[in-house]
Amino acid sequence: MAAASQAMLNQGLFEEQEMPTQMGFFSFAPNSSFPLLGSCHQSLKGFTIPHSLAADAPSTANLTETLLISSAAAKQREDMSANLGGPHLFSVQRSSANLWTQGEVNEYLSNKRSGGDGHLGVSALKMKKIKGRRKVREPRFCFKTMSDVDVLDDGYKWRKYGQKVVKNTLHPRSYYRCTQDNCGVKKRVERLAEDPRMVITTYEGRHVHSPSHDLEDSEAQSHLNNFFF
DNA sequence: CGAATTTGACCAGCGC
DNA sequence: GCGCTGGTCAAATTCG
Numbered sequence: 001m002a003a004a005s006q007a008m009l010n011q012g013l014f015e016e017q018e019m020p021t022q023m024g025f026f027s028f029a030p031n032s033s034f035p036l037l038g039s040c041h042q043s044l045k046g047f048t049i050p051h052s053l054a055a056d057a058p059s060t061a062n063l064t065e066t067l068l069i070s071s072a073a074a075k076q077r078e079d080m081s082a083n084l085g086g087p088h089l090f091s092v093q094r095s096s097a098n099l100w101t102q103g104e105v106n107e108y109l110s111n112k113r114s115g116g117d118g119h120l121g122v123s124a125l126k127m128k129k130i131k132g133r134r135k136v137r138e139p140r141f142c143f144k145t146m147s148d149v150d151v152l153d154d155g156y157k158w159r160k161y162g163q164k165v166v167k168n169t170l171h172p173r174s175y176y177r178c179t180q181d182n183c184g185v186k187k188r189v190e191r192l193a194e195d196p197r198m199v200i201t202t203y204e205g206r207h208v209h210s211p212s213h214d215l216e217d218s219e220a221q222s223h224l225n226n227f228f229f
Numbered sequence: 230c231g232a233a234t235t236t237g238a239c240c241a242g243c244g245c
Numbered sequence: 246g247c248g249c250t251g252g253t254c255a256a257a258t259t260c261g
Contacts, residue, residue: 160234162253175252188252 142202150174150189150199155211158187169193180209 145152151174158176165172173190185205192198 159232161255163235164251164253167250173251186252 140202140204142200144192145199145201146197147199148197150191151176152199152201156180156185156207166190171196178207180207183208 151158157179159179160174161177162175163172164175169190170193171191173188176187176189178185185203185207187204188202190200192200
């Protein structure tokens with residue numbers, strides 16, 4: 001029941017962001033530690049932040065940058081900021097300069113990639129069309145971590161459904177889908193060409209369920225669901 | 230032996 | 246229209 005109502009809420013949110021024009025950008029001090037993300041995991045409400053980042057992070061994993069994609073997501077950030085109070089993820093280096101236009105973000109991403117004409121996430125930002133209509137994009141959340149392992153433990157169960165060598169990258173991009181029924185959340189994982197230690201993880205969509213780690217605790221789950229969008 | 234992963238084929242969007 | 250590219254499918258293969 002909770003899941004059904006969430007789905008309705010999600011649908012509304014997706015429609016609202018049909019024309020994403022801005023991305024919220026959050027930067028972190030290099031090698032910032034992860035206790036910061038303990039609140040992040042909850043505050044993102046349906047986006048996923050690896051548990052391995054939220055607590056007891058492996059020494060090899062360092063979050064350096066986070067991109068929150070779409071205007072709805074940016075708006076969401078504002079809501080979360082209002083709800084949380086006290087120091088938390090989104091108060092870090094928050095300023096008006098952190099709101100970028102889509103073009104600015106694309107330019108940023110292109111400049112970051114070696115060769116200059118690459119476009120991490122750019123094509124994904126292009127609007128797909130279905131039968132002549134603009135496809136409603138899922139909210140997406142992208143972050144970069146320094147990690148030895150490609151797939152970070154985010155508490156959800158994923159099934160790999162594809163792998164692709166992307167142009168101007170040395171490493172293949174892997175595609176994963178949440179194994180939970182009725183949960184269409186996907187994620188892409190790839191390594192930066194210029195720094196293979198860096199893993200780019202992009203989540204698309206929001207989970208309509210809590211992490212599999214918590215499934216045994218149904219009470220906690222129902223409480224958690226109340227915080228999802 | 231069922232589940233998960235791999236990998237080549239296929240499809241759709243976009244630019245020229 | 247054609248070629249390029251990213252994303253997805255699904256059969257084959259591997260793994261536990």
